[in-house]
Amino acid sequence: MRYGMRSINKGCEGRDVQELQIRLSGFVGGVPDGDFGPGTERQVMAFQRDVMAQSQPSGVADMETLEALESFAAQHPMNWQDLACPCGVCRGFGQGLAQGEYRAEQPHIEAYHQYEYAGIHRSLLWALRAIIHYHPQLDLTISSGYRCSVNNRQKGRTSTNHHGKAIDIATHGSREQRMMQSDRLRDDIMHQCNAQLGWQHGNKKSLEPANIAPTWVHLDVRCFAPKFLGDEHFCRNPVELDRPL
Ligand SMILES: [Zn+2]
Ligand SMILES: [Zn+2]
Structure with a gap:
């Protein structure tokens, strides 16, 4: 079923559910498995409560909710x-x-895959929209996005996480302030976006701990199973980011 053609709720399955799960990646999100279970329902409810300001969220991704997701995207363009x-x-x-x-x-x-993915993972950028939404006071920016093998050679770097599977988010202010804000942000992202600190569990978004990323926040999808890292999950421009699967 094409995304946007029907209202979806618990029990639904398919490509449109996958798309919904990507768009709600920042709202206690997991992986886009296309199966609308209690986890996905919780995601819809978080979005309805925190973005649509509904006091009694239904957990049903009805047309109003899908439209609210379009406006949410428009309110948070990427740099x-x-x-x-x-x-x-x-x-x-x-x-x-x-x-x-x-x-x-x-x-x-x-972690050692050298592939230069075809853009940045859509789940990361949709999650970033939620992170920005939850922290309007922080003026968050991207300090590092894609870093290809040429850039790695220029910098003498071996890690391939930033071949599309990671973004670094920066706060502003003194070093002290940035350290404090990064710590708090990591904490919030664990709860609000359902990310883990480190890489112990599969199919979860990961944050680098503070000893690796003291003054910024690194978020990646390297623990996603290969089927959630197909080329269709990566984007290079606004059209690809917001085009349904
Ligand atoms: Zn490059
Ligand atoms: Zn990073």
């Missing part, structure tokens, strides 16, 4: 310049290199 790779060689989101290749002498797991 694509900040999200794009700064290498000067690729066109902003890598060159699609190294699919299925892993870092030498490392296990074949996502």
Whole structure:
């Protein structure tokens, strides 16, 4: 079923449910498995309560809710310049290199996957919209988005997390203030977006702990199963971000 053609509720399955789950990634979100269970219902209720200001959220993604999601997207446009790779060689989101290749002498797991994904994962950017919504006072910006293999070579960096699977979110102020705000933000993101600190569980968004990211917040989807990391989940511009699956 195409997203937007019907009202969806608990028990529904399909591609439109997947799309809803991506759009609600920042509202106690999980992975877009296309199965509308109690978790998805909780997501819809969080959105209805916190964005639509409903005192008695139904948990049904009716037409009004789907429309509210469109306005929510329009209210939170992305800064694509900040999200794009700064290498000067690729066109902003890598060159699609190294699919299925892993870092030498490392296990074949996502953390070592060298693939330059086809943009930034949509679940991350929809989650960012929620993070911005919940923190209007912080003036959040992207300090690092896509970093392709050329940029890695320029910087002598081996981590491939930022090949589309991660964003770094910055607050502003003195180093002290940024450290404090980043700590608080991580805490909020764990609860509001259902992210984990570290990478112990599969199919959850992950935050780098403060010892790795003291003055910024790094959020990634590297623990998502391969089926949630298909090219269709990545975007390079506003059209791809907001185009239903
Ligand atoms: Zn690049
Ligand atoms: Zn990062």
